[in-house]
Amino acid sequence: MANENLQKAVESLKAAKVRMTPQRHAILEFLFETNTHPTADEIYKALEEKFPNMSVATVYNNLRVFKGAGIVKELTYGDSSSRFDSITDNHYHIICKDCGKIVDFHYPVLDEVETLAEHVTNFKVDSHRMEIYGRCPACTSKEPVHS
Known part of the structure; x- marks a missing residue:
């Protein structure tokens, strides 16, 4: 199911003329394969070994793109960092x-x-x-x- 949703997200971004970079795809893949509602920093730390030249800003920028496209929801709880959820239906x-x-x-x-x-x-x-x-x-x- 995660793979199917990932594919739909990729197709949606391509339809919106968003270029699919390896980093962007890896961030999306991480979001759809984990159910931990990660922070941008957690995503960065999970991917930094595979993409040593990627910055935290790159992760934040991509999350902003995904949020604008309706692919992820940003969750904010109190003073803690925002967390991101790839399940966008009501739950x-x-x-x-x-x-x-x-x-x-x-x-x-x-x-x-x-x-x-x-x-x-x-x-x-x-x-x-x-x-x-x-x-x-x-x-x-x-x-x-x-x-």
């Missing part, structure tokens, strides 16, 4: 308060909240976002056991 995130891990989950019933909000407030709703915070299994298992 939600649960975030570990300890390690920062982000996991996707889908719950289509929540999409109805936009319709309800419009009905109750007469606003024209564009989108919504929901985040759930907790502790991932790995961090929970590190807790000291109380006797």
